[in-house]
Amino acid sequence: MELGKTILNFANCSYEDFSGNDSFHTIVTRLRTAGCVFAEDEARVLLSAAHTWAELAAMVDQRAAGLPLEHVMGWAEFCGLRIAVDPGVFIPRYRTEFLVHQAAALTQSGAIVVDLCCGSGALGSVLAASLDQIQLHAVDIDPHAVRCAHRNVTAVGGHVYEGDLYEPLPPSLHGRVDILIANAPYVPTDTIRLLPSEARIYEARVALDGGSDGLDIQRRVAAEAPFWLAPGGLLFVETSERQAMQTVEIFAASGLTPQVVRCDELDATVVIGTKVV
Structure with a gap:
């Protein structure tokens, strides 16, 4: 034929x-x-x-x-929601649903939630859609991701900001954030070349590259987290099983009490840090 x-x-x-x-x-x-x-x-x-x-x-x-199927379609299914995903924007991974489930289980009605390195805004949008009356704020440094996140996050009543991590957040949130989720990039720079071509070619490098050991952005997130979290507030990050103990050390050095949770079925590892009351 x-x-x-x-x-x-x-x-x-x-x-x-x-x-x-x-x-x-x-x-x-x-x-x-x-x-x-x-x-x-x-x-x-x-x-x-x-x-x-x-x-x-x-x-x-x-x-x-x-071209990734999600970019062809213009959306990705994530935690049962259809999330708009524009070309070049990081596609939410199936394993990251585990992070969202962990955060949802510990989020109270009316909580202030911040989604750092939000990409399409998938994580925060799911939390806002599944929980009662949370106040959602999402941040990304990539203007393409921010434009995409606006479509998802504002649809559930949230706010989106463009900038470097905490920098664009309203000062009024200082010390008041209950849930901080950060699916920050954690791929070591030297191993990006080993990623599938769909990620290497079609997703923004800033959404993948975590620095020499993959944990540069996590360090910055954890270092400032205590200044933004409310007493008893929680920081959630996704990491790899191999990097988890390093992430634990990073959290502890920042004054957070760390805990590791793991889902073998999804090959998903999440580290949760609690701001001590």
């Missing part, structure tokens, strides 16, 4: 024709040939999203060229 001719000759078929079984398998073959591991699932998503054959053709081409 001449794969390219079969897949790319959309001009001779309607969208209805293209969404038939033969065309479904053709899309699957195209995606699988491009290296998509979950080609059948992705083909179903693309077919369900496209409204015309031209739109479908463009989406298949983008995905086959390597």
Whole structure:
């Protein structure tokens, strides 16, 4: 079979024709040939999203060229919510749902929540959507991420700021934050080259690069956290299992009482730091 001719000759078929079984398998073959591991699932998503054959053709081409499916679609599913994700913006990972679940379990109604390094604002948006009347503030240094986060965070009544970590937050939050979540980058600079191409090429480096040992941003987050947290307030960060003990030391050196929680099923590790009352 001449794969390219079969897949790319959309001009001779309607969208209805293209969404038939033969065309479904053709899309699957195209995606699988491009290296998509979950080609059948992705083909179903693309077919369900496209409204015309031209739109479908463009989406298949983008995905086959390597653009992450979430960037092709313009959204990612995270904790049951559809989160807008613009091209270049960090895609929320499935394992990070564990961090959100840990934070949600310890967040009270009316809490002040800050989402640092928010990216698309996925973490804070889920907390705001699932809990009663929290006051949500989200921050990112990347202007592209901030624009994307506005769409998600303001939809749940939150506020978004552009700047470096705590710098753009309102001074009125000093010493009043109950929950601080920071999915800060924790990939060591020298190992970014080992990441899947979807991350290396299509996500902002600032959302991935954690410095020489991967923990530079965590150090900065933890160092200032006690000045922003309320007594008994909590800082949540995601890290790797290998880095967890270093993160614990960072938290302790900043005056926080650390605790490590782990989910083997998701390969997710979270360190929680408590500001001592």
